[in-house]
Amino acid sequence: QVQLVESGGGLVQAGGSLRLSCASSGRTFSTDVMAWFRQVPGKQREFVAAIHWQGGSLYYADSAKGRFTISRDDAKNTVYLQMSSLKPEDSAVYYCAARPYGDSVRAAEYNYWGQGTQVTVSS
Numbered sequence: 001q002v003q004l005v006e007s008g009g010g011l012v013q014a015g016g017s018l019r020l021s022c023a024s025s026g027r028t029f030s031t032d033v034m035a036w037f038r039q040v041p042g043k044q045r046e047f048v049a050a051i052h053w054q055g056g057s058l059y060y061a062d063s064a065k066g067r068f069t070i071s072r073d074d075a076k077n078t079v080y081l082q083m084s085s086l087k088p089e090d091s092a093v094y095y096c097a098a099r100p101y102g103d104s105v106r107a108a109e110y111n112y113w114g115q116g117t118q119v120t121v122s123s
Helices: none
Strands: 004-007 010-013 018-024 032-041 047-050 057-062 067-075 078-083 092-099 119-123
Touching: 004 092, 018 032, 018 057, 018 092, 032 078, 047 067, 047 078, 057 067
Parallel strands: 010 119
Antiparallel strands: 004 018, 018 078, 032 047, 032 092, 047 057, 067 078, 092 119
């Protein structure tokens, strides 16, 4: 069974940076696509960025382009989300997710989820 464990959330001032980590229990055929989503109370889970273990292709939501960077460490089976120039509207619970293959920005199409990590950006 795949397990995803996020870490790295916290409180940061606007304009600051944070790096989130998502450790996977193992790269299997069922987790080629790793993604970050975020969610605030009362709203749907929102896609942030994704990366493929095979080939390394990556893509971002418009809100993340230029400020967030997704990357992976094959040796550690860990995916990162480096966030910079943070804004109060980036405050949310950030979730790591995985699916077998294919690009998707829809939360419903991801099979595995971590427990989430809170990011709070103060103004």
